Amino acid sequence: MKIKISKPILIGGVALIGIAVLIGIVLIIFGGAKKEVSTDPLNLYNxxxxxxxxxxxxxxLEVEGSAKGKGFNYLxxxxxxxxxxxxxxxxxxAAEGTADTGAEEPAEVVVFKQLYVPDDTYxxxxxxxxxxxDQINSLKEGMPYEEIKTILGGIDGIEINSAYNKKDPANTYSVMAWINPDRSVAYLTFLGYKGTLKVFEFRPAK
Structure with missing residues (x-):
């Protein structure tokens, strides 16, 4: 005995299948895809x-910070x-020049950031x-970054911390590091990112 399926039921079933397929595609595109994981040590810092x-x-940053001294550490x-x-x-x-005592309090902003390295092995x-x-000791205060880069073999340093500059807010203090395979490190402080040299130090391996 043949069972006849009425057209409304047949059409409704096809529609439900179509909707289910569409939902599946949406879930794969927006919900099923794995979030890309960065292996860059400077991922959060940058x-x-x-x-x-x-x-x-x-x-x-999308991670919860933990108190560390006067700041917060994000791992x-x-x-x-x-x-x-x-x-x-x-x-x-602008805030200092206003006489409106009812003005909204200025928000807390980042005034210092530093790359977190658990220990020297990192x-x-x-x-x-x-x-x-010898290369580091040949440097002079006021040298531009590009000249220093040439002296150091054309290699860019890695910025490891940056601090707010009250005297010149447009130019932060930026510490760049040149790290050797034996874990000795050259630390150079610049006025402005890749700006002019202020302080330099070569720290031998421990």
């Missing part, structure tokens, strides 16, 4: 810039590296150079 509000920085569980941030309220010229993952103490 996401934040000095002057960014605390709210913005914590939103973009990337995939790499072991992280970033340490200090916040403060920085009064702008320097191995940051090796980027092979510089000598």
């Amino acid at each position: 996401k934040v810039v000095v002057g960014m509000t605390k709210e913005e920085s914590e939103k973009i 990337d569980e995939n790499t072991g590296y992280g970033v340490t941030l200090s916040y403060d309220t920085v009064a702008t010229a 320097l191995d993952g940051l090796v980027n150079a092979n510089v000598t103490a």
